[in-house]
Amino acid sequence: MMPSLPEGYRALIIGSSGTIGSAFLELLQSDPRCSHAIGIHRQSSPAINYADEASIAIAAEALASSGPFHLIINAIGVLHTDTWSPEKKGADLCFGQLEAIFKINAFGPAVTLSKFSSLLAKANAIMAVISAKVGSIEDNRLGGWYSYRASKAALNMLLKTTAIELRRTQPNTKLIALHPGTVNSRLSKPFKGEQIGRPAIDAARDMLAVLNQLPLSESGSFYSYSGEKLPW
Numbered sequence: 001m002m003p004s005l006p007e008g009y010r011a012l013i014i015g016s017s018g019t020i021g022s023a024f025l026e027l028l029q030s031d032p033r034c035s036h037a038i039g040i041h042r043q044s045s046p047a048i049n050y051a052d053e054a055s056i057a058i059a060a061e062a063l064a065s066s067g068p069f070h071l072i073i074n075a076i077g078v079l080h081t082d083t084w085s086p087e088k089k090g091a092d093l094c095f096g097q098l099e100a101i102f103k104i105n106a107f108g109p110a111v112t113l114s115k116f117s118s119l120l121a122k123a124n125a126i127m128a129v130i131s132a133k134v135g136s137i138e139d140n141r142l143g144g145w146y147s148y149r150a151s152k153a154a155l156n157m158l159l160k161t162t163a164i165e166l167r168r169t170q171p172n173t174k175l176i177a178l179h180p181g182t183v184n185s186r187l188s189k190p191f192k193g194e195q196i197g198r199p200a201i202d203a204a205r206d207m208l209a210v211l212n213q214l215p216l217s218e219s220g221s222f223y224s225y226s227g228e229k230l231p232w
Helices: 019-029 054-066 095-119 146-169 200-213
Strands: 009-014 034-040 071-074 125-130 173-179 221-224
Touching: 009 019, 009 054, 009 095, 019 034, 019 071, 019 200, 034 054, 054 095, 071 095, 095 125, 095 146, 125 200, 146 173, 173 200
Parallel strands: 009 034, 009 071, 071 125, 125 173, 173 221
Antiparallel strands: none
16 A cells, blocks of 8 residues: 555554544555554544644654654644634634634644654655645635635645755655545535545545655645645
């Protein structure tokens, strides 16, 4: 499944209770070449909760003895809540929604990149985050979805900047932002995801294939599940 990683590679899925995260974990746990695949989420032990910044460092410290990891994927993200839906127009913007969406889609993942990068194997490692094509500024032709689009654009910049730093300190690490496409999940359900989305297991398999094929020189890039390189 991940032949670019060494035999007996170790994997960690952050946000493994979600639809896409659980699909990643299922695939990796079934891979005979993967010696250890574990997941963490808000109810796991250790737990990670982006409403509590301290939980990120605590989780990283607790997992240090389970590493080093050759593959870390962060699948945490939010599009809507019980309180908020994606904004259709600028008049819908408010501080509360912007702050809540950015905390989960950008602030939390950024601190996770910082704290968990030290858990990566030095010789050959991949760290990926689930982004979204709607976070591409160049590709934005429809407007709307202000906070979600902006939070994913911020996530992409944070990953790119981290990748530049890691080229100097951890030169054998690939950092990649991934667009999963439309997946049949809780996140997409209000937007016809059940009708137009594909199974999460297929999306996860496609994204693992992309991670497996990308050369080290593509660290800090943004890719679709299809293998297409996406514009920032």
